Amino acid sequence: xxxxxxxxxxxxxxxxxxxxxxxxxxxxxxxxxxxxxxxxxxxxxxxxxxxxxxxxxxxxxxxxxxxxxxxxxxxxxxxxxxxxxxxxxxxxxxxxxxxxxxxxxxxxxxxxxxxxxxxxxxxxxxxxxxxxxxxxxxxxxxxxxxxxxxxxxxxxxxxxxxxxxxxxxxxxxxxxxxxxxxxxxxxxxxxxxxxxxxxxxxxxxxxxxxxxxxxxxxxxxxxxxxxxxxxxxxxxxxxxxxxxxxxxxxxxxxxxxxxxxxxxxxxxxxxxxxxxxxxxxxxxxxxxxxxxxxxxxxxxxxxxxxxxxxxxxxxxxxxxxxxxxxxxxxxxxxxxxxxxxxxxxxxxxxxxxxxxxxxxxxxxxxxxxxxxxxxxxxxxxxxxxxxxxxxxxxxxxxxxxxxxxxxxxxxxxxxxxxxxxxxxxxxxxxxxxxxxxxxxxxxxxxxxxxxxxxxxxxxxxxxxxxxxxxxxxxxxxxxxxxxxxxxxxxxxxxxxxxxxxxxxxxxxxxxxxxxxxxxxxxxxxxxxxxxxxxxxxxxxxxxxxxxxxxxxxxxxxxxxxxxxxxxxxxxxxxxxxxxxxxxxxxxxxxxxxxxxxxxxxxxxxxxxxxxxxxxxxxxxxxxxxxxxxxxxxxxxxxxxxxxxxxxxxxxxxxxxxxxxxxxxxxxxxxxxxxxxxxxxxxxxxxxxxxxxxxxxxxxxxxxxxxxxxxxxxxxxxxxxxxxxxxx
Amino acid sequence: xxxxxxxxxxxxxxxxxxxxxxxxxxxxxxxxxxxxxxxxxxxxxxxxxxxxxxxxxxxxxxxxxxxxxxxxxxxxxxxxxxxxxxxxxxxxxxxxxxxxxxxxxxxxxxxxxxxxxxxxxxxxxxxxxxxxxxxxxxxxxxxx
Numbered sequence: 001x002x003x004x005x006x007x008x009x010x011x012x013x014x015x016x017x018x019x020x021x022x023x024x025x026x027x028x029x030x031x032x033x034x035x036x037x038x039x040x041x042x043x044x045x046x047x048x049x050x051x052x053x054x055x056x057x058x059x060x061x062x063x064x065x066x067x068x069x070x071x072x073x074x075x076x077x078x079x080x081x082x083x084x085x086x087x088x089x090x091x092x093x094x095x096x097x098x099x100x101x102x103x104x105x106x107x108x109x110x111x112x113x114x115x116x117x118x119x120x121x122x123x124x125x126x127x128x129x130x131x132x133x134x135x136x137x138x139x140x141x142x143x144x145x146x147x148x149x150x151x152x153x154x155x156x157x158x159x160x161x162x163x164x165x166x167x168x169x170x171x172x173x174x175x176x177x178x179x180x181x182x183x184x185x186x187x188x189x190x191x192x193x194x195x196x197x198x199x200x201x202x203x204x205x206x207x208x209x210x211x212x213x214x215x216x217x218x219x220x221x222x223x224x225x226x227x228x229x230x231x232x233x234x235x236x237x238x239x240x241x242x243x244x245x246x247x248x249x250x251x252x253x254x255x256x257x258x259x260x261x262x263x264x265x266x267x268x269x270x271x272x273x274x275x276x277x278x279x280x281x282x283x284x285x286x287x288x289x290x291x292x293x294x295x296x297x298x299x300x301x302x303x304x305x306x307x308x309x310x311x312x313x314x315x316x317x318x319x320x321x322x323x324x325x326x327x328x329x330x331x332x333x334x335x336x337x338x339x340x341x342x343x344x345x346x347x348x349x350x351x352x353x354x355x356x357x358x359x360x361x362x363x364x365x366x367x368x369x370x371x372x373x374x375x376x377x378x379x380x381x382x383x384x385x386x387x388x389x390x391x392x393x394x395x396x397x398x399x400x401x402x403x404x405x406x407x408x409x410x411x412x413x414x415x416x417x418x419x420x421x422x423x424x425x426x427x428x429x430x431x432x433x434x435x436x437x438x439x440x441x442x443x444x445x446x447x448x449x450x451x452x453x454x455x456x457x458x459x460x461x462x463x464x465x466x467x468x469x470x471x472x473x474x475x476x477x478x479x480x481x482x483x484x485x486x487x488x489x490x491x492x493x494x495x496x497x498x499x500x501x502x503x504x505x506x507x508x509x510x511x512x513x514x515x516x517x518x519x520x521x522x523x524x525x526x527x528x529x530x531x532x533x534x535x536x537x538x539x540x541x542x543x544x545x546x547x548x549x550x551x552x553x554x555x556x557x558x559x560x561x562x563x564x565x566x567x568x569x570x571x572x573x574x575x576x577x578x579x580x581x582x583x584x585x586x587x588x589x590x591x592x593x594x595x596x597x598x599x600x601x602x603x604x605x606x607x608x609x610x611x612x613x614x615x616x617x618x619x620x621x622x623x624x625x626x627x628x629x630x631x632x633x634x635x636x637x638x639x640x641x642x643x644x645x646x647x648x649x650x651x652x653x654x655x656x657x658x659x660x661x662x663x664x665x666x667x668x669x670x671x672x673x674x675x676x677x678x679x680x681x682x683x684x685x686x687x688x689x690x691x692x693x694x695x696x697x698x699x700x701x702x703x704x705x706x707x708x709x710x711x712x713x714x715x716x717x718x719x720x721x722x723x724x725x726x727x
Numbered sequence: 728x729x730x731x732x733x734x735x736x737x738x739x740x741x742x743x744x745x746x747x748x749x750x751x752x753x754x755x756x757x758x759x760x761x762x763x764x765x766x767x768x769x770x771x772x773x774x775x776x777x778x779x780x781x782x783x784x785x786x787x788x789x790x791x792x793x794x795x796x797x798x799x800x801x802x803x804x805x806x807x808x809x810x811x812x813x814x815x816x817x818x819x820x821x822x823x824x825x826x827x828x829x830x831x832x833x834x835x836x837x838x839x840x841x842x843x844x845x846x847x848x849x850x851x852x853x854x855x856x857x858x859x860x861x862x863x864x865x866x867x868x869x870x871x
Contacts, residue, residue, distance in 0.1 A: 179775075422759050469762040513780050513807035515864035519763045525771055527778055533759045533771035 004231065005101065008049050012058075012098040015042045016091045023091075027084045036073060043069065046094060055107045058097050064119035065090040086118050167261065170221055177215045178508050182531055184211055222262070222408065226304040226313070227255030229264050233275065237300070240279045246286065247297045248279055254304030259311050260408035266385055267313070267405065270378040274315045274401050275300065277374065282319030282399055292396070294318065310387075310429055311407050316400040322393045327353045351393035355379045386429075414536065415484065416503040416528070419465055423534040425507055425526060430539045432485040432493065434501055442483060445688065452669070452681075453483060453495040459668035459683050460485070463546045464497040465537075468521055486539050494546050496539075509536055521545070579682075581661040581689055582643065584654075586631040590689040592665055592682065593654075597647055597694035603639040604653065610634075618642070618653055628654045628697070647694040654697075660684070667691060732822050732844075733800065734851060735813035738790025740836075743844065743851045744800065746819050751801045755793065755812060756781070765866035772810055774801060779808040782863045788835045802856045809860055820846055825853045838862050 019042045022035030043066050050058035065087055072079045072087075093115055100108045184207065188198045198204045230252040237250045259267075283289075283298045290296065300317045328342045331353045342350070357376040379389045387405035394400075406412070406429060414425035415434070435442055435455060443454040444462065453462040462483070466472060484496040507526040516522060523538035579592040608619045609627065616627040616634065627642070632655045642653040667680040677696040682689045732743035733752070751774075758770030758781040767786040772779050779801060785793050793812040800811050825842040832840060832852075839859055840852040 179777075182773075471762070510778050511807070513804075513809070513860075515768065515860070516761055516764060516780060518864070519761070521763070522761070525778055527773050531773060533773050533778055535759075535761060535771070 005053055005105070008053060009098045009102045012046055012049075013095060015046065016095045016098070019043070020088055020091050023084060023087060027079055027081070030079065033073075036069075039069060040066070040073075055097070055101065057107050057110065057112055058094055060116060061090050061093055061097075061112055061119075064116045065094075068119045086115075090115060090119060165221075167222075170218065174215075174218050174222075174508070177211065177218055178527065180211055181215065182527065184208060185531055219408065222260050223258040224261050224264055225255055226257045226259055226264070226311075227252075229268055229271065230255050230302060230304075233272075233302070236272065237275065237279065240276065244279065246279065246283050248283055249297055249299050251299060251301040252303075253301070254313075257304045257306050257311060258407075259304075259405075263311070263385055263405055263408065266381060267403065270381050270389075270403065271302070271313065271315065273374060273378050274403075275302075278315065278317040278319065278399065282317040282321070284320050288320070292320075306407065310404055312402055312404050314400055314402045316398060318398040321395040321397055321399055322351055322354060322391075324350045324393075324395060327351070331356060347393065351391045354391060355389070386427075412507055412509055412536075414505055414507050414526075415501050416505050416534065417465065417484075417498045417500070418502050419469060419499060420471060423502070423528070423532060424465070424469075425505070425534050425536045426484055426486070426496070427536065427539065428504070430486050432487050435483050435485070437481045437483055437497065453497075454683070455483070455485060455495065457683055458493075459681060459688065461494045461546050461669055462497060463494060463542070465499075468542055468545070486543070494543055496542070507534070507536070579663060579665045579689075579691065580643065580659065581663060581665070581684055582654075582659050583657040584631070585640075585657060587657045590660060590684065590687055592689045592691050593643065593645055593694055595662070597645050598643055601659070602642055602644060602653075604642050605639045606635050606637060609640070626652050628652055645694050645697065647698050650698045652698055665689065665691060730821050730823065730825075731819055732825075732851070732853065733819050734817040734846060735798075735800070736815040736817070737784050737788055737813060740788070740790075741817075741846075741849045741851050742813075742840070742854045743820075743822060743825075743846075744802075744854055744856055748802050748856055749800045750803065751775075752798050752816055753801065753810075755795070755797050755799050756810070765863055767863040767866050769812075774810060777808050779810040781810045782812070782860065784811050784813060784859060787859060787863050787866070788839070800856075802860075804857055804860055809856075811856060811859060822846060822851065822853075835862055 019035075019039045022039050025035050026033065026039075043062050047059055047062035047066060050062060068083070068087060068090075072083055093112060097107060188204070191198045191201070191204070233252065234250050237248055241248045278300055283300075284292065284294070286296050289298065298318055300315065303312075303314045303316070305312050324347070327350055328339075328345075331337045331342060332339050334356065336356060337353075345353075354375045355378075375389075382389050382403050382405060385405050387403060390402045390404070392400040392402070412425075413428040415428060415431060417424045417426060433455075437444070441456050445452045445454055445459075451462040452459055480500060482498050482501050484498055484501070485493060486496050487493050505528055507528060509524040509526050511517075512522060512524055516525075520541045521538055522535045523541070524536040526534050526536055528534055579594055580598055581590055581592045583589075584591055602620070604618050604620070609616060610619070611634065616629045616632065617624045618627050625644070640655050641658075642655050645652050645654055661684060663684065665682040665684070667682050669681050677693055677700060679691045679693045682691055731746035733746050733749050734741060734743050736742070753774055756772045756774060758772045760770040761768060764770065767783050769781040769783050772781045781799070783793050785791055794814045797812055797814050798816045800813060800816070802809050802811065822844040825844040828840065828843055831837070836852065839854045839862060841855055841858075842853040844851045844853060
């Protein structure tokens with residue numbers, strides 16, 4: 001049956017009981033009319049709702065009761081006993097009908113003419129002329145009209161009994177049950193100290209099971225189906241469609257997926273916001289849709305599904321998608337990124353720009369959306385719940401926004417880790433994998449002072465939990481240490497090295513007091529069953545320490561590398577670009593330079609090279625070009641293979657041992673080096689590659705080129721780009 | 728406000744906590760340390776299956792660590808439970824008229840005490856537990 005109808009039935013049953021009490025109270029004390037307003041309000045509500053649900057019998061009775069109550073109220077003296085009886089029978093009839101609706105989903109056939117006539121009689125007999133008698137009111141209405149109805153009255157089907165319970169009370173019960181678990185554990189310990197094995201006591205085992213069941217039932221009480229959140233959306237969409245003259249059909253699926261009441265309440269606003277955005281900006285006008293060859297009726301679908309203990313809610317529209325150029329323009333206009341940085345962004349990164357604070361791509365601010373308080377707030381609210389928002393932009397074809405939140409806030413499934421005798425918990429939902437450090441799949445790499453782990457080809461920063469906790473590692477070489485691969489946010493994975501994973505536990509999380517939350521690496525504590533407090537690690541907080549702060553979902557991580565070196569720093573293309581991978585002159589490490597920065601590959605004879613003022617320069621076609629002298633000495637004979645790198649109008653030659661590959665690289669981790677010549681690191685078959693920032697490299701060598709090639713730019717040579725700046 | 732105060736000793740000083748704020752007095756429990764916590768925060772304790780932050784009050788006022796076996800008082804601030812250690816607990820007494828502080832206090836005391844009173848020949852500093860907790864949290868800045 002319809003949820004709304006279900007709610008109507010539940011409310012009607014509650015309300016009828018309450019107003020019957022009010023009516024009786026008024027009869028008992030006619031001077032006190034405080035309950036009267038409530039009676040009227042209630043009857044009026046029932047009348048309105050029932051007519052909305054097309055329940056003519058209920059509507060008719062409610063209407064007649066309202067009239068009669070009106071008549072009773074108009075009189076100054078006490079309501080007469082019989083009149084009250086009639087109204088009460090009317091209330092009972094409504095209740096009885098509601099119960100029928102509950103079990104059959106519709107109003108039973110039958111007529112209430114007798115009852116309505118009685119009610120009407122009372123209205124007509126305003127002057128207190130007695131007609132009929134009390135018995136008539138009492139028995140006739142229920143008896144003659146529809147005897148079946150009254151029979152169902154005493155048996156209320158259990159599913160229709162609902163009680164509204166304040167959430168704090170539920171929380172209290174939950175925490176009391178947790179206490180009960182602890183008390184049981186204590187009993188168990190005391191039994192053992194008396195030399196009794198608790199397992200020998202059957203009743204104790206039964207009690208333990210029961211406590212477990214109660215705990216599960218209470219968690220269940222907090223859960224509500226997503227349908228509860230979906231229910232008001234169709235109306236909202238309909239209203240918006242009317243305002244904007246865009247026909248939209250809303251499809252919701254996964255309404256049966258259950259989620260914590262508290263989570264759903266915090267999700268309502270973000271989802272409504274996304275939906276409004278989709279209708280206002282995403283969906284084209286009818287004409288535009290026709291021009292794009294799309295059906296006039298657009299579709300927005302909201303899909304809820306459960307994955308483990310997380311809930312994914314995807315809101316997909318078939319509109320025009322996000323305008324990439326306008327996102328970039330706004331990001332640049334807001335001063336957060338330079339056009340050069342944006343030029344290097346992938347489609348995904350551009351779509352993620354929508355989460356920047358104060359960014360709105362709407363050309364005009366409408367009453368519905370486009371004020372720029374938007375997606376950043378959505379993202380912040382979802383993240384507050386321990387979730388994340390991802391966006392999939394299909395220009396011209398629509399946008400899908402996926403909100404990923406934990407199913408419940410109060411209980412998390414976690415890995416328990418012991419360090420120095422104390423327990424720490426890592427929330428299970430951010431753990432990708434747990435591997436033993438001794439496993440073949442894992443390689444530890446120490447690169448430029450940064451510890452990293454390579455797990456099946458994926459590089460990630462590595463940090464020992466002891467280091468984060470400010471302790472020394474007990475035994476670094478011990479083989480059974482484990483790596484927990486944590487996924488803080490997309491592209492922000494890291495490996496947490498821990499002594500051992502002791503256990504897997506369902507934990508009730510309690511918030512930390514401000515002074516402990518301020519430490520920044522814990523986000524709660526918990527009292528597990530064995531009774532010793534445990535700290536819950538804040539993986540995002542730790543990620544910020546390990547990788548660096550990330551505010552805009554993965555973009556900042558790579559931009560930061562450049563931003564450290566200089567605020568106006570040019571940003572090279574990073575992902576999805578072709579890179580030339582080479583082994584440097586020293587032969588030690590692999591480096592890569594984006595193909596867009598490479599002029600050509602040349603063999604320079606050692607006769608063309610000379611040292612001048614501490615720098616090495618090459619004579620090429622009558623020009624002097626600076627050579628990257630890092631770990632390079634002019635050999636006595638032969639030729640040196642070099643890459644000509646240009647950036648803007650500047651040029652440099654980099655001596656190399658060999659070309660390794662020409663490939664697409666995806667950066668595994670952004671650089672921590674402050675000079676930012678290295679953008680980040682990537683993996684190829686032969687090992688780790690330093691992805692170089694050509695612009696920064698040239699900055700470093702610039703003075704060398706300038707000091708030894710005065711006037712180098714005065715004669716344009718065959719090479720298109722050379723050290724031709726600062727004439 | 729009731730005029731009942733819990734009288735206890737921190738180091739050599741006698742203090743009074745408003746009794747209505749004290750939920751219980753329990754024996755000192757072993758705390759699970761919290762790495763990087765302020766120096767006066769000993770860690771977390773579970774008392775009657777409630778998680779509390781244990782604050783070593785003598786460290787806050789600078790009189791060394793709490794005597795082993797000392798009692799602690801339990802309070803709740805903004806929904807968070809705290810256990811504050813005392814070197815000794817004397818009694819709950821009615822203090823007729825706590826007076827404003829007459830002499831300037833030294834050390835951390837000006838942050839903590841807001842009045843004083845006489846009881847059984849002793850001078851009692853009236854301490855607001857919330858200020859004690861705030862002072863312990865502020866140690867963080869000093870520690871960092």
